[in-house]
Amino acid sequence: MRVLVTGANGFLGRQIVKQLLERGYSIRALIRPTTSEPAEWRDKVEIFRADLRVHADLVSAFEGIDAVIHTAAGTSGGEDSQFASSVIATERFLDAMVRSSVKRLIHVSSLVVYDWSRAKRAMDESTPLESDIYVMGPYAIAKVWQERVVSRYAAAHHWDLTIMRPGFIWGPQHAAIAGMGRKFGRIYLLFGPMTRLPLSHVVNCADCIVAAVECPRAIGESFNVVDGDDIRVWRYAREYAKRTSQGGFFLPIPYRLGLGIAKLASMTSKAFFGKKGRLPSLLASRRFESQFKPVRFSNQKLKEILKWNPPLDFESCLDSTYSDRK
Amino acid sequence: MKKLKGVIIGCGAIAREHLTALADLNNVEVVALCDLSAARAEATSERFGIGKYYTSYQTLLNEVHPDLVHITTPPSSHFPIANACLSAGLNVICEKPITVEYNDFCILRDLAAKNQNMLMENQQLRFHSSVLRIRDLISTGELGEVVDVQIFVAVHGAAGSSYADRNAPHFSLSLRGGMIGDFLPHIAYLMHIFVGPVSDLRTVWSKRIVDSPLPADEFRAIVIGAHATGDVTFSGNAQPGGFWLKVIGTRMQAEANLFELPRLTFRRFRAGEPAVMSLIDGIVESKDALKGTVASFLKKLGGVGSYDGMTEMMARTYRAIEMKEPQPISLEEIDEVARLVDCFTRPEYKL
Numbered sequence: 001m002r003v004l005v006t007g008a009n010g011f012l013g014r015q016i017v018k019q020l021l022e023r024g025y026s027i028r029a030l031i032r033p034t035t036s037e038p039a040e041w042r043d044k045v046e047i048f049r050a051d052l053r054v055h056a057d058l059v060s061a062f063e064g065i066d067a068v069i070h071t072a073a074g075t076s077g078g079e080d081s082q083f084a085s086s087v088i089a090t091e092r093f094l095d096a097m098v099r100s101s102v103k104r105l106i107h108v109s110s111l112v113v114y115d116w117s118r119a120k121r122a123m124d125e126s127t128p129l130e131s132d133i134y135v136m137g138p139y140a141i142a143k144v145w146q147e148r149v150v151s152r153y154a155a156a157h158h159w160d161l162t163i164m165r166p167g168f169i170w171g172p173q174h175a176a177i178a179g180m181g182r183k184f185g186r187i188y189l190l191f192g193p194m195t196r197l198p199l200s201h202v203v204n205c206a207d208c209i210v211a212a213v214e215c216p217r218a219i220g221e222s223f224n225v226v227d228g229d230d231i232r233v234w235r236y237a238r239e240y241a242k243r244t245s246q247g248g249f250f251l252p253i254p255y256r257l258g259l260g261i262a263k264l265a266s267m268t269s270k271a272f273f274g275k276k277g278r279l280p281s282l283l284a285s286r287r288f289e290s291q292f293k294p295v296r297f298s299n300q301k302l303k304e305i306l307k308w309n310p311p312l313d314f315e316s317c318l319d320s321t322y323s324d325r326k
Numbered sequence: 327m328k329k330l331k332g333v334i335i336g337c338g339a340i341a342r343e344h345l346t347a348l349a350d351l352n353n354v355e356v357v358a359l360c361d362l363s364a365a366r367a368e369a370t371s372e373r374f375g376i377g378k379y380y381t382s383y384q385t386l387l388n389e390v391h392p393d394l395v396h397i398t399t400p401p402s403s404h405f406p407i408a409n410a411c412l413s414a415g416l417n418v419i420c421e422k423p424i425t426v427e428y429n430d431f432c433i434l435r436d437l438a439a440k441n442q443n444m445l446m447e448n449q450q451l452r453f454h455s456s457v458l459r460i461r462d463l464i465s466t467g468e469l470g471e472v473v474d475v476q477i478f479v480a481v482h483g484a485a486g487s488s489y490a491d492r493n494a495p496h497f498s499l500s501l502r503g504g505m506i507g508d509f510l511p512h513i514a515y516l517m518h519i520f521v522g523p524v525s526d527l528r529t530v531w532s533k534r535i536v537d538s539p540l541p542a543d544e545f546r547a548i549v550i551g552a553h554a555t556g557d558v559t560f561s562g563n564a565q566p567g568g569f570w571l572k573v574i575g576t577r578m579q580a581e582a583n584l585f586e587l588p589r590l591t592f593r594r595f596r597a598g599e600p601a602v603m604s605l606i607d608g609i610v611e612s613k614d615a616l617k618g619t620v621a622s623f624l625k626k627l628g629g630v631g632s633y634d635g636m637t638e639m640m641a642r643t644y645r646a647i648e649m650k651e652p653q654p655i656s657l658e659e660i661d662e663v664a665r666l667v668d669c670f671t672r673p674e675y676k677l
Contacts (some may be wrong), residue, residue: 032493033493034492035494053494054495077488083366083369087365088365088366141369272628276346276628278626278627278628279627
């Protein structure tokens with residue numbers, strides 16, 4: 001089986017390529033023109049250099065391909081930049097896929113596409129998707145629209161689509177996650193220190209995505225990709241501070257207090273500036289909720305359909321993440 | 327009251343600024359927009375509650391008959407779109423620069439004049455509250471006669487900026503001067519406002535980061551105007567970023583950062599004991615800076631951003647259409663600005 005991986009040189013993409021190689025897949029890695037090719041890919045991975053935002057001939061990327069794993073997305077920059085990197089790039093990529101014979105598509109989305117304000121005690125695949133998207137940040141807007149575009153193309157062209165929605169993907173060099181709060185100088189503000197984190201270690205996440213490629217029952221399904229929900233903000237932040245040797249103080253702030261301040265700021269902004277008002281993400285109540293809301297997360301559907309269990313437990317994930325610091 | 331109809335062609339970042347400004351005008355309704363990306367067109371229409379969206383501007387022009395077309399695409403596409411609009415007898419407001427080449431502008435200018443249509447360039451900094459205030463000080467005589475105008479622009483153009491993205495080349499690379507060319511219209515019309523028609527100039531273009539894809543990342547110019555001199559410094563390397571305008575008069579100096587909202591400071595001639603006057607100067611300047619900083623912060627929270635002047639520009643443009651008055655910036659002045667931009671990039675003016 002030959003798999004095309006977009007965003008192949010990204011944090012998650014590289015791990016997916018690694019695991020596909022270990023399982024004997026033939027791989028075409030789509031990477032940006034100026035990106036350097038990882039040494040471990042030499043003679044093992046076919047490289048297709050293209051920037052999805054502008055590359056003229058994307059159709060040839062699909063020649064001889066059986067399945068596509070689409071991880072390419074913008075993760076930084078303003079709204080326009082992230083929309084171009086995630087949505088317009090995907091639109092152009094899928095326009096090319098329409099002109100190919102490829103039908104199998106695994107799209108890597110995110111938990112940010114859900115309407116967190118409507119998640120009650122637990123968030124699972126039945127939680128409604130975000131509908132008031134323009135109150136959210138650039139990343140959420142782009143990911144919601146990216147998933148919309150993918151779903152529409154798949155429906156129109158009868159593709160075999162699986163959507164994977166990871167939580168906070170973490171691992172080596174990427175241990176600082178938004179859910180653990182913010183660091184101001186030497187102070188870590190932990191919003192809801194006992195909140196459970198939807199963690200997805202990069203090794204586990206890639207393993208789960210490769211499992212979806214191999215599972216016919218995954219076709220037409222969406223999955224929330226989390227290792228579990230046992231780890232809470234306090235523990236994660238403590239491990240992070242300890243293992244990165246960063247000094248500082250933890251200042252726990254109850255979730256409801258933080259949300260109350262954010263709601264007050266949002267109401268004030270709306271009263272004075274209407275819809276035009278712009279607030280930092282910590283003071284925009286809907287954005288605050290999507291980062292820190294204390295709900296439970298389930299990977300039950302992954303277990304039932306993909307028969308998947310995370311290969312690494314939390315201790316092994318910590319060792320894998322911080323091994324270069326020992 | 328019947329509203330004037332506007333349409334937007336091109337739904338990138340600058341289109342959002344047009345739409346935000348137009349939302350403040352109660353005599354205007356944006357009835358349709360267009361973008362090559364269907365997703366971006368739909369997202370923009372959803373966000374701003376606009377009824378129709380298209381992926382072809384020709385189809386839009388065939389189906390909708392607007393009072394004004396906003397062209398907010400990258401510069402290399404301005405000419406064919408503006409040409410199609412003016413040929414169809416439509417009024418146009420185009421993002422700066424109207425055209426990549428001055429000769430193309432001349433074709434549009436003549437077409438607009440022949441058809442008696444509006445051809446406007448977005449020169450929103452002309453209506454920035456700080457610029458309007460400085461112009462007031464000049465017209466009331468408080469600033470005295472303008473002696474010199476200094477413009478200093480610092481924009482991050484090094485590796486990591488969108489201007490230097492080698493994977494998806496920035497649209498400004500289609501302009502002579504690249505990233506700097508994208509800012510030259512702002513510099514040119516501000517110079518024209520304060521120093522008058524330009525009789526001579528000299529420029530220095532250089533590249534501090536040699537392996538950058540930009541044709542240049544540093545630019546200097548000296549301008550001789552009818553009323554005063556001007557000098558320009560553009561740096562793609564200096565930090566922090568900003569767009570500073572300093573107008574030096576015979577009685578007063580006024581300085582503003584046009585990327586900020588009304589952050590304007592003054593230095594006046596004061597008769598009296600120099601040490602005491604210096605202390606008073608410092609206190610007054612600090613007060614002005616603090617007042618401007620707080621006002622700027624509040625305006626940012628209010629979503630105004632660095633596009634102060636856009637709403638005023640749009641309001642005057644639509645008012646001119648409604649009242650059948652001359653366009654708020656005359657074609658002759660837009661022509662002079664376009665010629666100055668052209669001169670900034672011509673080799674014969676390089677030192």
